[in-house]
Amino acid sequence: MKFSFDDFDFSKFKWSDIFSRGVALPTLTIGSKTATVPIVQGGMGVGISASRLAAAVAQEGGIGVIAANAIGMLEKDYYKNGIEANMRALRSEIRKARKATDGIIGVNIMVALNDFHNMLQVSIEEKVDIVFLGAGLPLKGIPVEALRAANVAVVPIVSSAKAVQLIFKFWQKKYNDIPDGVVLEGPKAGGHLGYKPEQIDDPAFALEAVLPTIVEAVKPFAKELGREIPVIAGGGVFSGSDIEQTLTLGASAVQMGTRFVATTECDADEGFKQSFVDAKEDDVVLIKSPVGMPGRAIRNQFLTDLENGAKKFFKCPYKCLASCKAEESQYCISLALDNARKGKMNHGFAFAGTNAYKIEKIVSVKELIAELKMGYAESCETTFTRIKDEYAVAMERFAEVKQEYGVALDNGIEALKTEYDKISEMGASDYFDDKIQALESVENLKKNYAEAQEYIQELVEQMQLFMDNAVYE
Ligand SMILES: Cc1cc2nc3c(=O)[nH]c(=O)nc-3n(C[C@H](O)[C@H](O)[C@H](O)COP(=O)(O)O)c2cc1C
Structure with missing residues (x-):
């Protein structure tokens, strides 16, 4: 229906019709894959989003993502054969997820990982649907041909339009190709943040401010190559109404992490999930990570000890992150995150987004997606x-x-x-x-x-x- 001012007739509008039909979430297409629900479950390490959570999300029509970083910690021999354990565990988790669902399964790989290429190789061999590449720019040495041959879509995670331009121009020149989409992770997200500490509360870096610039930045590339390049935005997206607002700003989908932690299917221990339910607004804090980036987490005794200068003993199995200064570090982030995953909250901590304190209870992924769909439809009606x-x-x-x-x-x-x-x-x-x-x-x-x-x-x-x-x- 095309509106024009001159012939616009208010009475032609069948508001009641539209309300009674209800508004559904749009689908999300990345490369050759279409998700019926435009929700990407953000990759969450260490082992927070493994096969169980990813499969549950994919089964509900969203995109389920396994986090690759230090996934070998799920294996017994990580401290002996770190790199091998990582590859084995990733392969095993992908296979388990594939067995559980026909839905879309992705893998989140940090570019900063020392075994980034091994993780990418396993993802290609296992023909996952999408790889999400964050914590660094995926520029040199990306096996684009092998990714295309295995029909694995590539989606970088960025925090600015400048990063989009850099990646897409580089890819065009070097690989005569471009990535299949982009995730914008805003400063309200949980986990490591791609922002300087002073940028985190600066409105100029807020998701709402940056998202339209990313949508504009991908347009010329999409046009030139005649492809759709969906922009997926996350960080602080909590409700169906947040989804509506994010899509209205030009995103094709949202990425959500925090909400998926508080699900029955999340791969973490109940103690980890409970820390989300118990968190108050003031408990969600920024921390300095040995990785060299700020992070957002739930304050606990472990973090307070670190703030007070405590050094937590650890044995570095192998330098898993290129940027980590293990010898100078107060603690090992992979170990702390893995302890938290196991529910040993005194020996680690939980990464979490700004809205973690809003979590009231643990629900199933099915219930969560149903709630988000309903919230989205209600929010559309309000806007309308x-x-x-x-x-x-x-x-x-x-x-x-x-x-x-x-x-x-x-x-x-x-x-x-x-x-x-x-x-x-x-x-x-x-x-x-x-x-x-x-x-x-x-x-x-x-x-x-x-x-x-x-x-x-x-x-x-x-x-x-x-x-x-x-x-x-
Ligand atoms: C517990 C936890 C662990 C995370 N781990 C990773 C990770 O390993 N790699 C990554 O790219 N993002 C990671 N993230 C970020 C999520 O993928 C997602 O982008 C973010 O949580 C979105 O913000 P939200 O939590 O407000 O929904 C993590 C987030 C949480 C809450």
């Missing part, structure tokens, strides 16, 4: 009602202004203007002070008329956008 109401008020005001303007014209004030111009040319303008006022009032009416017209046009455009984006059940 708001536009509809604003539109009705604006139309009334417009009718008034239009009439006032019309009456003024009918009264011949326009004719007086011509007369005034003539007489003022002759130097008798003083005499026409009262006529000037009349003219000014016409100008004002004209301005009001134009403004009302513009406002209505804006509302019609909002409505148009809403109708274009909405998917009706």
